[in-house]
Amino acid sequence: MTTDANTYAMDEAVGETRLDRGTQGVLGKPLNRYEGALKVSGRAPYAYEHLAGEDVAYGFMVTAGIGRAKIRSVDTSKAEAAPGVLTVISGDDVLRASALPMAPAAQTIDGEVFHYGQPLALVVAETFEAARHAATLVETLYEPGQGRYSLRDQLDEAVNPGPGAMQPDNLRGEFEAVFAEAEVQFDETYTTPSHSAAAMEPHASVAKWDGDNLTVWSSCQLLETNVIQIANGVGVPVENVRLLSPYVGGGFGSKLGIGPDAVLAALGAKAAGKPVKVALSRQHVFQTTSRRSETIQRVRIGTTKEGRITALAHENFVVNSTGNSFFEPVAISTVFLYAGENRKITHRLAETDVLMTASVRAPGEAVGMLSLESAMDELAIRLDLDPIEFRKLNEPEVAPQDDLPFSSRKLLQCYEEGASRFGWQNRPEKPASRREGEWWIGSGMAAASRSHQLMKSSAEVELAPDGRATVRTAMTDIGTGSYTILQQITAEMLGLPPGHVTVLLGDTALPPSSGSGGSWGANSAGSSVYLACEDLVRELAKRLDVDPSDLTLKDGQAIAGNRQIPLGEILGGETLTGRGTIEPGKTAETTNQASYGAHFCEVAVNAVTGETRVRRLLTVAAAGRILNEKTATSQCYGGQIWGIGSALEEELVIDPRTGLLVNHDLAEYHVPVNADVPQLEVVFLEERDTAASLLAGKGLGELALAGVGAAITNAIYNACGVRVRDYPATLDKVLAGLPDA
Amino acid sequence: MITLTVNDTVHELDLDPRTSLLDALRDHLALTGTKKGCDHGQCGACTVLVNGRRINSCLTLAIMHEGDAVTTIEGLGTPEALHPMQASFLDHDGFQCGYCTPGQIVSALGMLDEFRAGWPSHVSESLDGGTELSDEEISERMSGNICRCSAYPNIVHAIRAARDERADKGESEERT
Numbered sequence: 001m002t003t004d005a006n007t008y009a010m011d012e013a014v015g016e017t018r019l020d021r022g023t024q025g026v027l028g029k030p031l032n033r034y035e036g037a038l039k040v041s042g043r044a045p046y047a048y049e050h051l052a053g054e055d056v057a058y059g060f061m062v063t064a065g066i067g068r069a070k071i072r073s074v075d076t077s078k079a080e081a082a083p084g085v086l087t088v089i090s091g092d093d094v095l096r097a098s099a100l101p102m103a104p105a106a107q108t109i110d111g112e113v114f115h116y117g118q119p120l121a122l123v124v125a126e127t128f129e130a131a132r133h134a135a136t137l138v139e140t141l142y143e144p145g146q147g148r149y150s151l152r153d154q155l156d157e158a159v160n161p162g163p164g165a166m167q168p169d170n171l172r173g174e175f176e177a178v179f180a181e182a183e184v185q186f187d188e189t190y191t192t193p194s195h196s197a198a199a200m201e202p203h204a205s206v207a208k209w210d211g212d213n214l215t216v217w218s219s220c221q222l223l224e225t226n227v228i229q230i231a232n233g234v235g236v237p238v239e240n241v242r243l244l245s246p247y248v249g250g251g252f253g254s255k256l257g258i259g260p261d262a263v264l265a266a267l268g269a270k271a272a273g274k275p276v277k278v279a280l281s282r283q284h285v286f287q288t289t290s291r292r293s294e295t296i297q298r299v300r301i302g303t304t305k306e307g308r309i310t311a312l313a314h315e316n317f318v319v320n321s322t323g324n325s326f327f328e329p330v331a332i333s334t335v336f337l338y339a340g341e342n343r344k345i346t347h348r349l350a351e352t353d354v355l356m357t358a359s360v361r362a363p364g365e366a367v368g369m370l371s372l373e374s375a376m377d378e379l380a381i382r383l384d385l386d387p388i389e390f391r392k393l394n395e396p397e398v399a400p401q402d403d404l405p406f407s408s409r410k411l412l413q414c415y416e417e418g419a420s421r422f423g424w425q426n427r428p429e430k431p432a433s434r435r436e437g438e439w440w441i442g443s444g445m446a447a448a449s450r451s452h453q454l455m456k457s458s459a460e461v462e463l464a465p466d467g468r469a470t471v472r473t474a475m476t477d478i479g480t481g482s483y484t485i486l487q488q489i490t491a492e493m494l495g496l497p498p499g500h501v502t503v504l505l506g507d508t509a510l511p512p513s514s515g516s517g518g519s520w521g522a523n524s525a526g527s528s529v530y531l532a533c534e535d536l537v538r539e540l541a542k543r544l545d546v547d548p549s550d551l552t553l554k555d556g557q558a559i560a561g562n563r564q565i566p567l568g569e570i571l572g573g574e575t576l577t578g579r580g581t582i583e584p585g586k587t588a589e590t591t592n593q594a595s596y597g598a599h600f601c602e603v604a605v606n607a608v609t610g611e612t613r614v615r616r617l618l619t620v621a622a623a624g625r626i627l628n629e630k631t632a633t634s635q636c637y638g639g640q641i642w643g644i645g646s647a648l649e650e651e652l653v654i655d656p657r658t659g660l661l662v663n664h665d666l667a668e669y670h671v672p673v674n675a676d677v678p679q680l681e682v683v684f685l686e687e688r689d690t691a692a693s694l695l696a697g698k699g700l701g702e703l704a705l706a707g708v709g710a711a712i713t714n715a716i717y718n719a720c721g722v723r724v725r726d727y728p729a730t731l732d733k734v735l736a737g738l739p740d741a
Numbered sequence: 742m743i744t745l746t747v748n749d750t751v752h753e754l755d756l757d758p759r760t761s762l763l764d765a766l767r768d769h770l771a772l773t774g775t776k777k778g779c780d781h782g783q784c785g786a787c788t789v790l791v792n793g794r795r796i797n798s799c800l801t802l803a804i805m806h807e808g809d810a811v812t813t814i815e816g817l818g819t820p821e822a823l824h825p826m827q828a829s830f831l832d833h834d835g836f837q838c839g840y841c842t843p844g845q846i847v848s849a850l851g852m853l854d855e856f857r858a859g860w861p862s863h864v865s866e867s868l869d870g871g872t873e874l875s876d877e878e879i880s881e882r883m884s885g886n887i888c889r890c891s892a893y894p895n896i897v898h899a900i901r902a903a904r905d906e907r908a909d910k911g912e913s914e915e916r917t
Contacts, residue, residue, distance in 0.1 A: 032831050032832060032834070033831070033834065033836075035839075036836075036839075037820035037821075037823060037827075037831060038820055038839075039817055039836060039839030039842050040828075040830045040836070040839075040842055040843075040846060041774070041814065041815070041817070041818055041820045041823060041827055042772075042773070042774015042775070042813070042815050042817075042824060042830050042843040043774065043820055045773060046773075046776075048767075048777075049767070049773035049774075052771040052773050058768075127757055127760075127768075127769060128759055128760075128764055129757045129759040129764075130757070133759075137826055163787040197889075198887045198889055199838070199840075199889055200743035200776070200778050200784065200841045200887065200888070200890075201776070201778070201788060201840040202777070202778065202836065202839040203839065228881065245840065248838060249776075249838045249839065249841075250838040250840060250889050250890055252889070256860075279777065281780060282746075282778065282779040282780060282781065282783070282784075322904035346908075362872045421776060478838055479837030479838025479890045480837070481837075521832030532915075576857060583913075598886075630834050631834065631837075633834075634834045634837055634890075634892060634895060635837070636891070637891060637892065637893070637894050637895070638837060638890050638891040639894065641891035642880040642891065665779060665781060666779050666781075666783040666784050666887060667781065667783040668776070671886055671887060671889060671890065672893075673884040673893075674879075674880040674881075674883045674884045674886070674888075674893045674896065674897070675877075675880045676865075677880065677886075677891070677893045677894065677896075679876065679894055680894050682801040695766075697880075
């Protein structure tokens with residue numbers, strides 16, 4: 001039998017739930033990853049690896065070697081005549097780059113080159129080697145255009161982009177007048193470079209036609225919108241397309257929209273008459289998917305001489321390519337992090353002829369808090385205040401932009417716990433005052449915050465006659481632990497050993513899901529699974545003629561009153577299916593919801609070379625209920641290390657003459673490696689946020705990145721007195737300001 | 742035709758001479774556990790053992806390995822019977838998305854053999870052996886394997902635990 005659909009809008013705080021009873025005792029526990037044995041043994045198939053051993057063809061992309069042009073001709077004749085080549089796909093419908101997240105379709109090239117490295121064609125051949133070679137035989141003639149490649153040159157043309165992840169402007173009071181009269185005035189400009197998500201699995205797709213029906217295995221984060229983007233790109237009804245992404249080798253935002261591979265693989269498979277595999281090369285990933293915008297950020301803060309903020313401004317310039325209105329929401333946390341009655345937050349979007357910009361892990365905070373949290377440190381020093389005391393002095397009671405209450409906020413506790421664990425009171429008081437051999441030693445801290453979002457998501461949970469459960473939802477696991485936490489939620493709700501729960505994800509044949517992005521996945525998909533389980537609990541209670549609240553489920557047994565009955569006995573050979581859909585509701589409008597944390601860092605800066613080594617890094621986080629201590633800790637390690645990358649290493653360099661993304665591979669775009677990372681510490685504070693989700697949890701994956709980079713550059717200042725405001729803090733920038741010996 | 746010995750199984754293959762060892766494994770032998778992350782020897786996801794030594798399989802042609810013994814992640818253990826290093830990565834959460842993981846695990850085994858053979862690293866105190874396998878040594882020697890999820894701290898824990906467990910059992914130092 002099947003119970004009715006069960007939709008719940010998050011209109012009010014939930015109060016205590018079955019999860020709080022902890023009867024089965026598995027939620028939150030550090031269970032190993034559900035799919036872990038498959039991954040460590042090489043048996044989890046990622047997109048490209050489907051149809052292994054079958055008769056398939058291989059595609060290789062042809063890309064543009066010019067920054068801006070009209071395409072006069074694309075001559076594919078030599079490529080088509082090359083050995084092993086089956087077909088060449090070219091024309092106006094080739095995708096320019098990735099689709100913007102949640103857009104109905106990706107942009108097409110329409111006879112133009114919009115950025116250096118843009119896709120032009122796909123060569124399909126019997127082997128990968130033949131396709132790759134023939135791709136070099138495609139001859140393109142261009143009518144060169146005038147390209148715009150530098151944000152700095154386009155500031156006069158920058159516009160208000162309209163609402164995106166946030167309102168571009170958040171104004172309150174009289175910022176300019178109050179700042180002009182402030183007893184202490186701080187005014188500095190920070191710059192951050194473009195970043196690449198650089199997930200380890202390059203974007204890849206396998207496409208297979210069966211008549212008019214198309215199956216695509218692709219590396220995607222948001223299947224519900226990705227399948228629409230594929231259907232529109234290929235020109236078929238969405239009902240004819242099935243998209244599968246059971247394992248995704250990292251996303252970090254770069255797979256929120258489809259890459260150019262998915263549509264090309266489908267068009268190629270149609271033309272070749274057999275399934276086609278397309279994996280982007282690493283160079284293609286850098287040049288044809290998406291990237292994070294470079295930013296120019298001016299921070300102005302006016303305070304009293306005691307250090308109370310009276311005026312706060314964070315004004316930002318960011319870029320995107322023609323026709324893309326997405327803007328990096330740089331100051332998304334500045335809106336609510338610190339008090340101050342007079343506020344001015346703005347975002348202006350300029351246009352350049354460079355690869356489109358889109359979300360990269362923690363869009364907004366990842367770069368916005370590099371400047372805000374550096375500014376808070378600089379100002380604290382100027383005020384002769386401890387940076388923690390300065391922040392405490394400006395802790396708001398309600399959200400300072402709109403006076404909404406915080407649903408939960410343990411920021412002060414994060415400071416206290418972190419300071420105590422780190423030994424903050426022992427830090428060097430003055431820059432360049434602690435030396436070990438040829439290294440200057442210093443410490444820095446920063447606050448972390450990340451807005452919480454809940455998204456619509458559906459799931460069904462089946463309870464079989466043998467008492468085992470199966471979870472079904474088109475959610476993805478991009479390394480975040482979705483499989484594992486959904487297993488744990490189901491096991492906790494239904495009182496089952498975790499090994500009795502099967503989880504099926506990553507397939508548009510399953511109930512539609514929020515997918516993975518914006519740190520919303522665990523709580524959105526998890527709440528839908530919670531509802532589906534609740535649906536089952538109601539049915540079980542009905543069959544036992546008890547109130548659901550009087551029914552205890554543990555170890556496959558139902559316990560009600562003085563009875564204890566195996567689930568299989570209640571089911572009597574039947575299979576039950578529970579369904580659940582969560583939707584965001586009024587709590588998102590009546591409360592300000594965010595996760596919080598604090599980072600503490602110790603660095604050593606080489607007095608001779610200017611090299612910075614991170615020696616210790618501690619993050620204390622409060623993000624509501626932690627669903628799996630092990631996977632949550634790992635996600636935070638990831639965030640911390642991305643913070644190290646943004647502070648010290650990562651910079652996607654744009655050639656101002658040609659628009660080429662110069663360092664478009666993993667040798668030249670420096671992401672942190674093992675030797676860059678010390679042993680890290682992550683501490684979670686106990687917290688429940690019952691307005692945030694049915695699980696009382698908040699987003700976590702991006703929180704641990706927000707602010708880390710500033711903790712590092714603040715520590716560099718404390719170590720050697722050099723303040724870097726032009727990220728990343730590479731050796732050349734530090735070296736220039738080092739004190740004598 | 743060439744003969745490739747992979748995980749103790751002999752395969753006869755008719756390959757385009759341009760085929761890398763990595764693509765031979767993935768596209769021609771359906772051994773997709775070995776991953777392609779960059780195809781340029783920059784990320785380490787394609788690490789396999791050739792005659793016991795770790796190499797980037799993307800940087801070598803398949804036809805160069807006639808008669809060599811190639812070991813891939815699939816040759817170490819199965820989901821039901823994991824190799825101790827695989828089990829240690831699982832227990833210590835030495836991965837997230839899992840894409841670089843086969844390369845990390847195979848690389849870790851090759852790295853421990855190099856260490857036992859006395860090979861120094863950039864951070865070794867001495868070039869003549871006698872170095873302790875510190876966390877710093879493990880990190881340095883594993884830095885050819887990039888993990889963008891950044892599971893590095895747990896990768897170090899996993900390798901250390903697997904190595905300590907083997908030392909406790911007094912197992913042979915010869916082969917992993």
